[in-house]
Amino acid sequence: MADKNENEYEFEYTKVTKTTKVISGLSLLYGKELKEYDNIPIEDLLNQLSEEEIEQLINDVDPDDSHIPPSLRCREQTKKAPTGPLNREKLLEFLKNFALNQEDWPENKPFQPGVKRGAVWKPKETPKVSDEETRIMLDLDDESSEALKNATESDLVDLAGILGLHSMLNQDQFYASVTNKGQGSEAKFESIVKATVPKRVPNLPDNATDVGKTMKQVSEDDKKLQELNWNNIKHIPRDSFKKLFEGLKTNTTLTTLDLANTGLTDGPTAVLVEALKENKTLTCLNLESNFLSGSMVRDILAAINVNQVIREFRASNQRPAILGNRIEMEITKLVEANNSLIRLGLHLDAPDARTRVTQQIQKNTDALRLQRIGSKSTIPSQGKDLISV
Template sequence: MTTKLYGKDIKEYDEIDIDDLLSKLTPEELEQLSNEVDPDDSLLPPSQRCKDQTTKAPTGPLNRKKLLEYLEKRAKEQEDWPENKPYEGGIKRGKVWTPKEKSRTQEDEDLEVELDLDDDYEQALIGASEAELVDLAASNLSQIHNISKEKFKRLFEGLKTNTNLEILSLANTELTDGPVEILLQALELNKNLKSLNVESNYLTPQTIRDLVKALLPTQSVLELRTANQSPQVLGNKIEMEISKLVEMNDTLLRIGIFFEIADARIRVAAKLQENNDAIRVKRVGAQ
């Protein structure tokens, strides 16, 4: 079916020279055409989409100081808007916001039960040997807030020679950089630890980088979680250093670190995928 416009086949208009056609229009016809043009047409240049249609002659160059003085003078001359309710000092208007009371949940009750055990853990920590501290670490040190730096150091000293502990979780225990210096030494010696969780503590970005680096000598840890520290931002330099260290680790399968740099995040994800694929290939080959 042929489409016609003004009695002509629409394909014939493709051969018409638009510039030649516009040159034959009068100023009045050009003005009428510009008013009919769609201003939201993205194919038109901005100068034509935002055509100035003001007929008033310009009053002169913009004087910012005079404009501000005029606006200030105009604002002072205008009367205040009438209020439905006159202002009275010391009286609050509208509804006063009050927070909703939180209902007790099973999670809150479980948390209270767990916190009630702190005294028992404190008694267990007093006088415990390095081996006993390591054994205690395997059962539930996370969320315990009264562990001193000395006890952390004794725990990490015992970890250097321990051959039984495979999972060490120290999340939200107010762990700082000081005791971690001994943990770094233990990680370089211990070949049996498979999972380390130090999330939600007070470790600096440099310490987190050193933790990743300490995994390289033995390459036995499969999972490392260090997210939600205070401060939380690692910085571009530290993130790139961590990504390079992860690329040197052929054993690490999971890592809990938030990367803001896309390059570091992609590198780490690719290396972890490579390590997981290697484990899968070995498992399939063994079958």
């Protein structure tokens, strides 16, 4: 059995001890008794090695092992003694002269201008497909075949849009087919990637509303003036805003007030805050694209909650791009306390504020719908159950 086991191994065991085995003249450590070397300092082991053993140990080091310092991984192996100190300029000059004195590699064929060498690239020849092979055979009745045979290209474009082949049409052709407007005589399949030329729309005329006249009508409570639009009127004096808001306190006719892009600031708006606490007929207020601060927008919403008659309030695109988390949460609480607001044009960055405002607007819209259809019995008294705390 011993001879049979020895023949199964490539090396012959000549001597075996507790901790070493000799294989072809090499002593190798093995076995559990290796633990006794754990307590021996590595320095003592290295001191017992000869120079040849140390050289062999260094040569066996893995140069990619990052745990070994670079001085040992990339050691200098030059055994020739230096001829003198390093002179960088002389070294570069020597390398340059050595490169110039080197002979060029011999060419088997000398260079000739205009002569192409090597294989010339030729495109692959694609087999031509006849028209008969590319035809699609459709099983149609006689009437459909006759209709397609006599159809014009614009009719085919309209048919492609009806069938949903939008990749074959441009946007205008597909929209015309879906809306059943009909294709023009110039409709073709060639305009797949052609961009639609935008239509030139003339600029809107300037707002011709007379500021002084309408301001006087609001102050005098003119029954004919129910909607006032000062949008985009530039350079309105501050006193005009203040007089308008003072007249709004006693006005009982005006329902819509638009003051977008008029340069409105916090100073005159403070008078508007006081007017909103007294006015009970205004239902739509638009203050977009002005110079109102976040605290002023909050004060306006607080004034709206006094009578709760305004259903639409818009105040986006103001001087501060970001209202701030504290102002947004205060605005959210004010909106949750309002039971009449169904449209709010205001940008909020906080996700929690946007969610809570949307829920309250939805509650107000549902309550208004129930009131419109006559189910007043299902609406809580004074809307107390619709307020989110």
